Amino acid sequence: MAELYLTNTFTGQKEVFEPRDAERVTLYVCGPTVYNLAHIGNARPVVAFDMLYRVLRAMYPKVIYARNITDIDDKIIAAARERDEGIEVVTQEFTDKYREDMAQLNTLSPDLEPRATENIVPMLDLITQLVERGHAYAADGHVLFDVTSMPSYGALSGRNLDDMLAGARVEVADYKRSPGDFVLWKPSSQGEPGWESPWGWGRPGWHLECSAMIRAHLGDAIDIHGGGRDLIFPHHENERAQSCCGYGSDFVRYWLHNAYVDMDGEKMSKSLGNVRTVRELLTLYPGEVLRFALLSTHYRSPLNFSGELLDNAKIALNSFYQALRNTVDIEAEDIRPEDTAVFTALLDDLNTPKAIAALHSTCKALNKADAEVAATRKGELLAMGRIMGLLDNDPEQWFTESASNTGLTSDEIEQRIAARIEARLRKDFAAADAVRDELQAAGIELEDGAGGTTWRRT
Known part of the structure; x- marks a missing residue:
């Protein structure tokens, strides 16, 4: 079998991927907090790890891909209060819209989609383990993780604990032993959602959720944990701390993170007013164009998202579909995606720019091919598109169906x-x-x- 290379955030090295069990490969990616529409920055990890999921499925007989839904969070509570609705109404609405929008980007549905509110018992079990092992403590209705109890805290993000604590500038709650301690369980006030626990009526901290859901749905340890680079610290650092200290093992073999999305050269932020939702962009471009644009830059490199990028993506896809349109009467040879230059490029840490270059090269060869060779070139182009989640539209429909308003x-x-x-x-x-x-x-x-x-x- 060909080797897949992935860049492991924990080691900072590109490594050969070796799953714990080649008969059952496990992938977990942090999903949305469902209180608002997903923006294009939220979509980048979905598309990037969809690409990884496709590659893994081509290589291994069974791949279990889990992506969680965070449906209890302070932002959700605030949105529900503003709308005068229950949190379950808000979270269901935006969960449905998230799924709809991501499907428009030709992403495959995960095998598992655990919700935080349906996994409270595993979360309470993990907190109990951490308290019993001396890694967590109760204070003023809260339960907090003691970061000083873990010698390797900061190893994932490359931060030194002493420097982090010495450099703390935020006002520290008086119930914390140390500025870096983070909440595992917090009290819920009257009218706020919550659950009964040994520490009183309350709700879980954000970091706790993923650790407990990974254990409950995928097992003691997983092969790959993915997410955006913004999650490395504190979210994934704290996840690692909880799981390693609560369950007694280093629970992730490979940590993968995609880089940020900028808008027209500026960091995307609400304060700058340059946040663009996927739903908004889908009124202007087909989902396949958005997908192609997100794949045009390597997942570990920053992506400057702009109208020019989208227009260029549309032009590129038009050229591929035109080549298929011109050869509509030629039956494509049946070629496996694994036997193409695109797959070879993807084996090298999901090198999508190199894969796209292979698409262009094959398209050019198809345009020049005689009838005898065209069937092979067309088969190659379709196989390449299949593994990348592209070119699955009918060429005639691509050019004639409404793609914009x-x-x-x-x-x-x-x-x-x-x-x-x-x-x-x-x-x-x-x-x-x-x-x-x-x-x-x-x-x-x-x-x-x-x-x-x-x-x-x-």
């Missing part, structure tokens, strides 16, 4: 083309040109050929 339906476009043909037959070329100009202004490109006039959205 141009205001013109397919029927309306066809009517205008018919009117243009009639004008040309009357030799009223000014009227024919006027139709072409109107369609071009609406983002519709016409192509006249021996078989008639075809059109596509640009």
Whole structure:
């Protein structure tokens, strides 16, 4: 079997991936906190780890991919209070919308999607273990993890505990023994959601949730834990601390993290007003364009997300679909994705830019191929697209179905083309040109050929 190389955040090295059990590979990725629509930055880890999931499924007989839903959180409580609704109403609405939006990006559904509120018992069990082992303590209705109790705390993020504690600038709650101690369980006030526990009515801390759900649904240890780079500290550092100290083992073999998304060269943030939701962008571009744009840069490199990036992604996909459209009468050879240059590129730490370069090269070869070779090149292009979650649309539909809010339906476009043909037959070329100009202004490109006039959205 070919070797898969992944960059392990914990070691800082690119390593050969060796699962604990090749018959059961486990992948866990931190999912959404469901109180609002997902923005394009939220979508990057979904697409990046969907890419990894596809590669793993091609290599191993069984892959279990879990992505959690955080459905209890202070932000959720605040959103529910603002809307005067129960948190279950808010979380279900945004869970459904999250799933819908991510599906539009051609991402596969995870095998497991555990919810925090359905895993309170495993969380309480983990807290009990940590208290009994001297790694956690109760204070003022809270239960906190004692970071000084773990000698290797900070190893994942590369931070020194003494430096972190000495450099603490935030006001420290008086019930904490140390500024770095973090909450495992917090009290819920009247009217707030909560659960009974040995430490009173309350709810779990954010970091606790993933540790408990990984153990409950995937086992004592997993092969890969993924998420955005912003989660390395404190979320994943604290996850590691809880699990290692509570369960007695280093529970993750490979830590993987994708880099940030910037908007037009600036860090995406609500204060700058440059946050773009996936749902908003889907009104302007097909989901496949968003996916291609997210894959255009290596997952570990910062991604500058812009209109130009999306337009270039659309142009690239148009070229691939045009090659498939031109060879619609040629039956593609059946080729395995694992036998393509794209798969080879993906084995090298999910090198999607190199994979996309292979797509372009194969598309160019297909355009130049004679009938005898075209079947092979077309099969290669389709196989490459399949492993990348691309090129699964019918080429004709890709160019004719609405991909943006141009205001013109397919029927309306066809009517205008018919009117243009009639004008040309009357030799009223000014009227024919006027139709072409109107369609071009609406983002519709016409192509006249021996078989008639075809059109596509640009």
